[in-house]
Amino acid sequence: MSECIVITSGKGGVGKTTTSANLGVALALQGATVAVVDADIGLRNLDVILGLENRIVYDLVHVIEGECRLKQALIRDKRADGLYLLPAAQTRDKNAVTPQQMRELTDKLKEEFDYVLVDCPAGIEQGFKNAVAGADRAVIVTTPEVSAIRDADRIIGMVEAAELPEPQLIINRYRNKMVSRGDMMNKEDILEILAIPLLGIIPDHEDIIISANRGVPAVFDEASVVGEAFRRCARRVAGEPDVPELDFSEGNGLWGTMKRWMGFGAAAQGVA
Amino acid sequence: MNTLINKLFNRDNRTSKDDAKQRLKVLLIHDQVDLTPAQLDAMQDEITAVIQKYVEIDRDNSIVRLERGDDRIALISSVPVRRVIERALPA
Numbered sequence: 001m002s003e004c005i006v007i008t009s010g011k012g013g014v015g016k017t018t019t020s021a022n023l024g025v026a027l028a029l030q031g032a033t034v035a036v037v038d039a040d041i042g043l044r045n046l047d048v049i050l051g052l053e054n055r056i057v058y059d060l061v062h063v064i065e066g067e068c069r070l071k072q073a074l075i076r077d078k079r080a081d082g083l084y085l086l087p088a089a090q091t092r093d094k095n096a097v098t099p100q101q102m103r104e105l106t107d108k109l110k111e112e113f114d115y116v117l118v119d120c121p122a123g124i125e126q127g128f129k130n131a132v133a134g135a136d137r138a139v140i141v142t143t144p145e146v147s148a149i150r151d152a153d154r155i156i157g158m159v160e161a162a163e164l165p166e167p168q169l170i171i172n173r174y175r176n177k178m179v180s181r182g183d184m185m186n187k188e189d190i191l192e193i194l195a196i197p198l199l200g201i202i203p204d205h206e207d208i209i210i211s212a213n214r215g216v217p218a219v220f221d222e223a224s225v226v227g228e229a230f231r232r233c234a235r236r237v238a239g240e241p242d243v244p245e246l247d248f249s250e251g252n253g254l255w256g257t258m259k260r261w262m263g264f265g266a267a268a269q270g271v272a
Numbered sequence: 273m274n275t276l277i278n279k280l281f282n283r284d285n286r287t288s289k290d291d292a293k294q295r296l297k298v299l300l301i302h303d304q305v306d307l308t309p310a311q312l313d314a315m316q317d318e319i320t321a322v323i324q325k326y327v328e329i330d331r332d333n334s335i336v337r338l339e340r341g342d343d344r345i346a347l348i349s350s351v352p353v354r355r356v357i358e359r360a361l362p363a
Contacts, residue, residue, distance in 0.1 A: 146296045153300050182287025189293050193300070 002110035005117050005237065006039075006135035008159070010151030012122030014143045015172040018208060018217075020119035021049040022227070023139075025219040026234030028083035032114040035074065037086045037106065039131040040121035041096060044088035051215020052077060052085050061089035064101045070108060079220065084113070094126040099133035106134030115237075124158060132159065138167035139199055139237075144174060144185045152194055168199035170233060175204045176249045200233035202226060203248040301338045304345060312338065319349070328354040 007020045017040075024036035038046035041061065047053040058073035063086070070086075077083040086109070089096065109116045120131035132138065138159045142152040152169070159167050171190055178184035191198060207226045211218040218227035219234075225248050235243045302309065316336045323329055330352040339348045 146292050146299070149296055150299050150303065154303065179289075182289050185289045185292055185296075189289065193293070193296060 002114055002116065003137070004106045004110055004135050005115065006120050006132050006138045007117060007141060008120035008128065008131065008138055008155055009122065009141040009148070010124065010155040011142075011148045014141050014148050015170075015202070015208075016122070016141050017045050017049050017119050018212070019139070019141050019170055019172065019202075019230070019233075020046055020117050021217045022219045022230035023234050023237060024083055024115075024117050025050075025077070025080050025217045026231045027115050027117075027238060028077070028080040029219065029231075030234060030238060031082070032238065033082040033084075033112070034115045034117065035084045035086060035109045035113045036117045036119065037109070038088035039102070039118050039127065041088045041127065041130075042090065042093045043121065044090050046119045047075075047085060047087045048215065049212055050077065050085055050217065052087075053215070056087045059087045059089040060105070061092050061096050064097055064105060070105075079216075094121065094130065097130050099129050102130045103134040124154065128155075128158070132162050132164065135162075135164060137165050139170060140167045140194075140196065141170045141172055142190070142194070143172050144179075144190060149185070149190060149193060156194060156196060167196055168236075169194060169196050170199050170202060172202045173204040174201045199236055200229060201245070202229045202233075203246075205248075297340065301340055301345060304340070305338065320351070323351055325357075327356050330354055 007016050007023070009016050017038075020036055020038075024034045028034045036046060036050070037060065038044050039060075040046070044059075047056055052075050055075050058068040060073065062068045063070050063073045074084040074086055077085065106116050106118065116134075118131050118135060121127035140152050140155060140159070142148045156167060169191070171187060174187075175184055179186045187198065187201060203225055205224075205226045207218045207221070207224045211221070211224075211226075217230075218224045219230050221227045225246070229246050229248065232243050232246055298309075302312070307315070319336050320329070320331065320334060324331075334349075334351045336347070336349040336351070338345050
């Protein structure tokens with residue numbers, strides 16, 4: 001059965017696009033067929049994070065306005081079987097699309113793909129309404145910061161108002177060292193405040209910047225601790241029960257570095 | 273160990289994440305009830321003033337605030353009463 005999942009956050013810059021890309025790649029590498037849809041019309045970036053920016057001919061608005069067929073606009077990711085990107089238009093604005101049109105589009109994609117992941121723009125206006133229109137459920141991305149959690153709370157309310165089921169939470173840019181010295185809200189603090197189930201925690205790691213530089217999502221790197229964190233999120237999205245939490249507490253320390261030098265992948269530290 | 277160090281060097285023993293969490297809780301209540309911090313303060317003062325008409329209270333140790341529960345916001349108050357003011361209730 002196909003599902004449309006919207007990746008949203010309210011606040012910008014917390015990692016929606018990175019999450020959309022990595023979940024999409026991970027689900028495809030696990031054998032599913034996946035369409036990732038960039039709903040951020042006018043500020044497209046999912047193509048860049050996926051490294052597919054040079055292959056765009058048509059975009060989402062072209063499809064909606066009937067200038068091309070849906071299949072012509074879908075870009076196949078040659079690195080991951082079954083993964084396709086539907087890019088956003090860069091020269092249009094969010095009012096070029098209505099929620100009704102988005103719903104029709106994602107419904108059509110659901111006929112072809114196991115998962116349709118919609119990368120939602122920041123904010124709570126038209127772009128958000130478009131992105132959630134066809135969604136069956138939502139994943140909320142936040143970081144352990146007051147501003148991001150506040151906006152996540154607002155978005156959770158809006159997701160409920162849109163009559164979607166209870167969303168799941170990804171906590172991005174988690175820094176174990178800061179958490180352990182009391183300078184960052186921990187998992188329990190955040191879950192207590194937002195009161196929704198956790199999908200996963202993504203460590204703050206330079207791999208993310210390197211992977212964005214190269215246009216190769218961290219999930220492609222077997223040894224990346226961030227990639228492993230996203231792979232586990234994807235397994236949970238796919239309904240695998242009891243996926244253990246990733247222990248990345250050693251990932252940035254001396255021991256973690258030594259382990260990497262000695263040839264153990266960071267992912268090998270993933271013991272619950 | 274971290275907690276111990278905090279206790280030794282941090283007089284009020286509050287970490288920055290405690291501040292973050294407290295600020296966040298207040299923010300989310302403001303967002304939800306759509307009252308400004310000034311309006312909330314005024315409400316608290318007025319509630320306290322009404323109580324003071326009937327009993328003498330320990331104002332320094334009084335708490336009157338909104339708190340978020342699982343699915344609702346509640347007015348939480350803890351107001352220590354020193355003594356009942358001995359006078360006839362207003363008609």
